[in-house]
Amino acid sequence: MSDAILDVQGLVGGYGKMTILNGTSFSVPAGSITTVIGPNGAGKSTVFKAIFGLLKLREGKIVFKGREVTGLSQRELLTSGICYVPQGRNIFPELSVRDNIQLGAVVAGRDIIDLPVRIEAALDKFPVLRKKATQQASTLSGGEQKQLEIVRGLLLNPQLVLIDEPSIGLSPLMVQQTFNILKELRDRGVSILMIEQNARSALEISDYGIVLELGQTRLVDRAERVLNDPRIGQLFLGGAMTETAA
Amino acid sequence: QGAPIKLADVAELSGGGATVGNNWKNGIDLAIEEINGKGGVLGRKLEVTHADSQSNPGVARAQVQKALDNEPYVLLGPGYSGSVKVTSPLAAEAGIAHIMGGEAAELTQGGNKFLFRTSFGQQSSMPKVAKYINDELKAKSVAIVWVNNDFGKGGRDVISKEFAKYNIKVTADLSTEAGQADFAADVSKIKAAAPDAVFIYLNEEESARILKELKRQAVAAPLVGETTLVGQKVVELAGDAANGARGHVGLTTDAPVDLVKAFREKFVKKYNYVPDHNGLKGYLAIYMVKATTEKMGKVDAKKFADTLHGLTIKAASEPGILMDVTFDEKGDIDRQGFLVEIVEGKQVVKQVLPKLN
């Protein structure tokens, strides 16, 4: 196991008085894809929000590249190399598709000289978006909006990508495409922390798997071991899905 | 040295009538300061509470009720005729004299024995204006521009009847809004009607604006109005567009009377601006209280109204009243009036309309 790029230690926090995270701890090895799985409402998205400073923590700390980043602003986190693609619908509905994408590079501002080139490259991977570049973002279909978010999120040169259920709403082809992009990123040394309910395909491309339940880490292991763990399969991966169908 | 004499004032301190109410209030405060400075009335100081009616009759009623619950000597205000109408029955019921600023004709025609004006009602000022338009200007047709509130509408209704008596035709009858800024459409209507004279009955600021617009559209007919058309305030705001405007003035700080001039100086010194006629009304209200009380020789709220009816107060003996004045049985006022014209930014008195008796 290589050095951890992100270290999450004993997070406790939640919404209002409600505690969702009960001492969540794990670490993300540098240059890997790590996938978090768990039942609905386990607190997966909440962990991501906590890492990205969107949730006030009561306890615990977050260490990125050896430096504590707990409580930093989103802007600071972005400049230090973390990017975050949240779950759900996160676009600017009244702006055009292209403007939405360009906003992804706000932090870098004029530092990125090759921004147009990068946008073009991203649009090559998601050709639908190129076709609709001037359309208002709200008119995109659900899956197209998700693609837009992914492109926007990856526009900078992040060292760590937090990506929350990218496959929701994407067609199988696009899921493959997205996972390929993530693999490419990993191969370039970028670390990826991903949440997925589409757990089988996700774990297949992952190096590590984390199982989260009731706000606690239940298991951290190499991805294939998680995938093949019979109890995990029973509890979180729907058992043998195809068999129950008759 | 007895306990202070309590007066209660309810006025339009905020809302649409704020300018009216604040002038009234300042006039009152000035007079009280003067009187108390000289030892008060019958050796007792005057004390006033001001309450805000928010220019809303409902609130005025509540405030008057509150004021009356404290059993004041005399009730002062409000200035809006509508508010006076709601509140005067309360004062009458409590048997308290009620000195107010409203000018609507009907206020004193309901037989209320406790209500008193501080200025001419429209029923006495408008006939003078109509007479002037007929006799001096020999107009056969007029345009009327009025502000659509109880003040403007009241004046317009009275003068329309007067015009009818003289067989003067009203060729344009234009209602405008309080606070209106753009008079282009109104003036172009006046132009189209081509009247022999224009009667303007608006508040000071709107008067200034319409005068500017009349000048811009080069309306040549003589412009006639009331205090609110020819006051110093209008001249200040309208500049040379005010030249040539004429009007009847019952109560004005520009009156060629030394006492009035002195009042104006005192007021400007204290408040830093030239008051309109409402400032005078408030000031006079307090001196009415003083003169009446001194006439009675005691502070007697029950007898106050009776005493003021039919009373004549001479400026010679009570300088604060500024000009000789007589109150009739209805609570209406009789006093000298003026016909003035603005000439090169100055009010010039063309005619003095003497007191009737």
Next chain:
Amino acid sequence: MTWSGKHLRIALGVAVVAALIIVPMNFNRYGLYILSQWAVMTIAAMGLNLTLGYAGQVSLAQGAFVGIGAYAAAIMTTQGLPLVAALAVAVALCFAIGWILGYPALRVQHHYLAFVTLAFSTLAFLVFRNEDWLTKGIYGISNIPRPNVMGFATNRPLPFYYFCLGSLGIVSLAMWWLIRSPWGRAFVALRENPVRALSLGIDTRRYTLMAFAIGSALGGVAGTLYAPLTQYIDPVPFNLSLSLDLLMMVIVGGSGFFFGPFLGAAIAVLLPEWLRFTQGYYLMLYAVAVMLLLIYSPTGILGVLNRYLTERRTKAASALRAVAKSRLETAP
């Protein structure tokens, strides 16, 4: 809600009602007038709270409906007709006009709807002012009689206050029933997510119109009480600023909360009176107070309370989670 909590609430309710009945007995005329005004404004604000707070339809016309009710009462009772007849006419009229005013809401929302209702409000004011033959125009209608209720004259301030309070009581009960009924839930659905509501068989069109019509009718009820309260009406009090005041009452009290209008109206009617001792500064202070209140709790006074209650509920939910968690941990 626990057993004791429920009883506590009932006890509190009874205490407040008793206080509203007993305490004012030795109030002077002014105090009674202000309290009556509070009751009347609460009714009007309750109507707006239904339209805006529950159903989410912005309306800047509630003041106009109060005006329509007031004129109906003034015109009819000065002609010698009883106030109940005026009430019936006012409610019917406001309901019908409110229903019609609801139609634009089917096409436009938010600020556009605000504009349409604002325009209506202006128009109503101009009709009150300009149609002399009906409303006596700017001079207003005076000598409006106060009603006899079941043989009791309400000319004196105290009986009239009880009359207003009783009306408020009846309206509150009806409103409480309405809000708790499936209709109330449908109104909230309209506010929260009209698209989803529509796909669940909720006839958003009919409920929108209903929300407008019922809310406006309550404005009419308030108006029929307002006229005999002041005994004189002219158009000025029913201009746009009354609508804005009512809006302020709803928001400051807590929009979408049953008791919001009671508190909002109390703030709007009573607070300025309490501040009167500061003379010229009272409106300024009132404005500052309203701003501070909203800064402290943007969801209105009841929003604070609600926050507190939600916290208690989440504590209970946390407990449930903890149980689930311990079950999981002891599981084989």
Next chain:
Amino acid sequence: MTAVLEVSNIKKSFGGIKAVDDVSFDVQEGEILGLIGPNGCGKSTLFNCILGQLAPTGGEVKVDGKVVTGLRPSELNRLGVSRTFQLLQVFPKLSVRENLILAGQEHQGTMMSRLLGPSDAGLTAAADQMIGFFKLDHLATEAAGGLSYGQQKLLDAAMAFMGGPRLVLLDEPAGGVNLTMLGDLKERLASINRERRATFVVIEHNMEFVMSLCTRVMVMAEGKLLAMGTPAEIRANPAVVEAYLGH
């Protein structure tokens, strides 16, 4: 067998874009029809046109042989047609239980009886049963807006069943739902389908789900109908593999 839903020549364009381009198909009573296709091919738009949420540019929709084009979504719903949404659509400030009661109440009694009757329209028991099934018990009194993504998705699906519909159009019900829960969901759909002869049309990108649940699958591409057949046929169709499934 009778056709519950007949869609003929439905078209919908936005400006110049033909989002749905002349699509026709029938759904038989008791059938579970899958609807798949690449992102942006017009699936959701087709649903919206069928349900009256959007006015189609052309074409006709029949439910139980009766023309319903031009009806409003609420009217359709009361004919027994309900739906779920792709993007989260719940009533965020209402509790989970209230959400469900709301979903069923317009199917109980009349306007008047709903005003005068009990405040829950007699649905608390039914709502709690639904809550139990979707394993949302500990969330019953919580505001729906505070639920996690998957939980809201489940709530949305639960709402579609509260009125006892005959035909349900589900737009990506599985997105974000945990696999174990998804297995349950599938069983539930299958059992409702069996017991009440309710008919489903399901948009979904989860192939395991679609292929194991549906009796027939329809594929759209660029607004047009590309293929229709049994799951096995679709899986083997090269055009579908090319446009949608990938290798």
Next chain:
Amino acid sequence: MSNLLDLLVAGLATGAIYAIVAVGFTLLWQTSQTINFAQGEFVMLPAFLMLAVMHVGAPFWLAIILGILLSLLLLGLGFKLLLVDPMLRHGVLPLAIATMALAIGIKEAVKQFFSAEASPFPSIVPVGDVSVLGRVVSLQSLGVLALAIAAVIGLTALLNRTSIGHQMQATAQNPTVARIIGVPVERMILLTFLINAFLVALASLLITPIYLAKFSSGEVLGQAAFIAAIVGGFNQVRGAIAGGLLIGVVDNLAAAYVSTQYRAAVPLILLIVIILFRPQGLLGRPEERTV
């Protein structure tokens, strides 16, 4: 005919005034979803600030500069920090109500600390008339119109063409997401309020010589701006110009050809028709798709 032209030009002059107040109004909406019911008072106040500075003996030019700075401080920074920040997250209405209270507060403060009287205000545009379409128009009106147009062009360019503008829009449409992608949300909102404060200060400078400095003059302006913004299309800055001019013209024509008594209602009713047929306003964008 010449009468009609007269009215048209007069309407445009008044409309330009409404437009200039409406511009800032739509800007606040577009970039922070703020409905500022105190916008009229915002235009009224700077003139008084300048008068106050002149009162202590400063020359006019210094008063202008100080007045603008004070506006930036009070109506920009102060407004944003004290009122908008705590409420922005809680939807449109609480903030709208708070601005209503603010309007009362400003009015009362001016009345209390300055005067309830109207006072004249010096004009920075030379007093004089020019002839437009054969009718006399004051240079002041032209100045107002010029500023309104300049403001709209400038703001539209800023919002649609620059990164800052996009960030402002992003902030308004979804502040949480904007934050996530690193938009300095606070700074964007502040910038918006500063721009608005600057605009109202300029507007005040140009309008007050026409409207006179008076505590209540914001009432008419604020309402007209609100209406102009809606008619023009709330989500487009350039809509404010169209809306403002239209209101000015329709108002004059209504007064001349329909009824002065119903003057205030005629344009509103006409505009309702526009709204019902074009719910997004004249130049507005249609609202986004909902499902």
